Amino acid sequence: MAYSRISRIEERRTKKQLFFVIVGILAVIVFTTTVGIPLLVRVSVFLGNRKLAQPLSDSLDKTAPFPPTLSSILSATNSAEIKIEGYGEPESTLKLYLNGRDVKKVLLGGDGGFSFTDVTLTEGENNIYATLTDQSGNESSQSQELQIVYKKSAPKLEVSDPQDKQTFGKNQQEITVKGLTDPGNDIRINDRFVLVKEDGTFTYNIKLQDGENTLNIVAQDQAGNETKLERKVTYQP
Numbered sequence: 001m002a003y004s005r006i007s008r009i010e011e012r013r014t015k016k017q018l019f020f021v022i023v024g025i026l027a028v029i030v031f032t033t034t035v036g037i038p039l040l041v042r043v044s045v046f047l048g049n050r051k052l053a054q055p056l057s058d059s060l061d062k063t064a065p066f067p068p069t070l071s072s073i074l075s076a077t078n079s080a081e082i083k084i085e086g087y088g089e090p091e092s093t094l095k096l097y098l099n100g101r102d103v104k105k106v107l108l109g110g111d112g113g114f115s116f117t118d119v120t121l122t123e124g125e126n127n128i129y130a131t132l133t134d135q136s137g138n139e140s141s142q143s144q145e146l147q148i149v150y151k152k153s154a155p156k157l158e159v160s161d162p163q164d165k166q167t168f169g170k171n172q173q174e175i176t177v178k179g180l181t182d183p184g185n186d187i188r189i190n191d192r193f194v195l196v197k198e199d200g201t202f203t204y205n206i207k208l209q210d211g212e213n214t215l216n217i218v219a220q221d222q223a224g225n226e227t228k229l230e231r232k233v234t235y236q237p
Contacts, residue, residue, distance in 0.1 A: 068132050
């Protein structure tokens with residue numbers, strides 16, 4: 001009898017433990033379904049939103065990049081196309097402006113360098129500058145302005161003395177070449193540079209050799225255009 005009573009007590013204890021285990025499992029299942037899964041979803045959404053919000057934080061950048069730097073160029077040219085080089089903030093977009101119009105656009109690489117080999121000028125004075133726009137849309141102020149004159153016409157050159165095929169006699173071995181060009185031009189007579197006055201006039205004394213003498217007179221402007229004249233004179237002492 002005592003043994004049967006102990007068995008029944010152990011059986012009731014085992015059933016009670018089993019009941020609590022089942023209740024605990026059910027409680028975990030209910031908690032996971034009602035709280036755990038929604039919580040995991042919320043955490044996943046939060047982390048996903050953080051990743052999506054990262055570019056937005058970048059867009060909050062309001063600092064404009066420094067202006068780009070343009071390499072120096074000649075002040076005048078007789079070529080319709082020139083090369084423009086420089087550098088700016090890496091991975092930003094550069095716009096090149098010519099006489100107020102944007103004519104070139106490029107995304108800068110990691111080193112920030114750029115080079116345009118075919119910038120087409122208009123005849124006369126040209127003003128060139130550039131700006132940068134970073135990935136957040138901030139635009140820099142303009143770079144330093146470059147100025148270059150494109151000129152394709154030949155410079156003026158007039159020679160008033162001596163006349164072509166003029167003959168000089170005794171006591172006229174040294175003569176004066178006189179002429180006119182545009183102010184700022186260079187004059188060479190037989191490969192010797194001659195001073196040009198502010199009004200464009202020039203004079204040059206030259207000693208003649210016996211017989212025929214050739215005078216090669218060249219005017220050159222700042223763009224490199226040239227005008228050439230030739231005078232042949234004879235010295236007969």
